[in-house]
Amino acid sequence: MIGHPFHILDEIDSTNNYAMEQVNSGQVTSGTAWFTSNQTAGKGTRGKQWHNQPGDISALTIALQPAMLPLSRQFMLSIAVALAASDFFASIAGDETLIKWPNDIYWRDRKAGGILIENVLRGSLWQYAIIGIGLNINQAAFPADLPNAVSLRQITGKTRSAEEAARELCTFLDKRIRQLQPGNYDTLLTDYTSRLFRWQQPGLYRKDGEIFEGIIRDVLPDGHLCLEKDGEILKLGFGEIEFIITR
Structure with missing residues (x-):
């Protein structure tokens, strides 16, 4: 318990x-x-x-x-x-x-x-x-x-x-x-x-100093995030991407 x-x-x-x-x-x-x-x-x-x-x-x-x-x-x-x-x-x-x-x-x-x-x-x-x-x-x-x-x-x-x-x-x-x-x-x-935040929705992200729009398309069983950018899928591990929150 x-x-x-x-x-x-x-x-x-x-x-x-x-x-x-x-x-x-x-x-x-x-x-x-x-x-x-x-x-x-x-x-x-x-x-x-x-x-x-x-x-x-x-x-x-x-x-x-x-x-x-x-x-x-x-x-x-x-x-x-x-x-x-x-x-x-x-x-x-x-x-x-x-x-x-x-x-x-x-x-x-x-x-x-x-x-x-x-x-x-x-x-x-x-x-x-x-x-x-x-x-x-x-x-x-x-x-x-x-x-x-x-x-x-x-x-x-x-x-x-x-x-x-x-x-x-x-x-x-x-x-x-x-x-x-x-x-x-x-x-x-x-x-x-x-329940995923921004699931299948466009949002802003930062990777290697670049800010871009992406869409979360999948999460793999090993935890990798599949993020669509300009028609291509980026396979990302923990700490490789930053969510940009605009208010």
């Missing part, structure tokens, strides 16, 4: 770092979750800092033994986690909740959260996945250098218990991760693309 046990930390630099330390100590069971409402140095993808305020749930991390997946299928775990976070956010904010490739959570054209999955490998054995999820819950405003962010409080006008929200998110994660079976891969990928 995801979220069993569920540990509450008063303050920590990064719940992902803490979870990694606990996994390396050998004293963790699969499904263990760590939560804090005061994370001082959260991590985003590709080394970026995750900005959070006390009272959101950006500091939720789960340690999972992904025995249901081979390492070659690790993008399916990313899909399942993104869908779970989207499920949770949409249950409150509605069907304008989207997933920006590969696993950011968007509401309309604004970023509501993100996901960082770090792997613990022993040789070729995928021993653990450290799943960090950040969702903006109670922020009333964001710094000027984050003009594209949005929180549930801004959308709904209501504040929520961050701990209760984190526990609820664990139930959505449990449901999606249980779907990680070979017979469900195609269905999960279809669910994922049906």
Whole structure:
């Protein structure tokens, strides 16, 4: 069960770092979750800092033994986690909740959260996945250098218990991760693309310093994005393309 046990930390630099330390100590069971409402140095993808305020749930991390997946299928775990976070956010904010490739959570054209999955490998054995999820819950405003962010409080006008929200998110994660079976891969990928930000729609992108218009045509099972540019398909990996958001 995801979220069993569920540990509450008063303050920590990064719940992902803490979870990694606990996994390396050998004293963790699969499904263990760590939560804090005061994370001082959260991590985003590709080394970026995750900005959070006390009272959101950006500091939720789960340690999972992904025995249901081979390492070659690790993008399916990313899909399942993104869908779970989207499920949770949409249950409150509605069907304008989207997933920006590969696993950011968007509401309309604004970023509501993100996901960082770090792997613990022993040789070729995928021993653990450290799943960090950040969702903006109670922020009333964001710094000027984050003009594209949005929180549930801004959308709904209501504040929520961050701990209760984190526990609820664990139930959505449990449901999606249980779907990680070979017979469900195609269905999960279809669910994922049906919620994808800019799916089959023109948008602006930057690659190698060039800004151009492109259309997302497909996402492959290994996670590569297929983006149409001037009638040709670019096959892109993580970090190779930047979405340009205009408001």
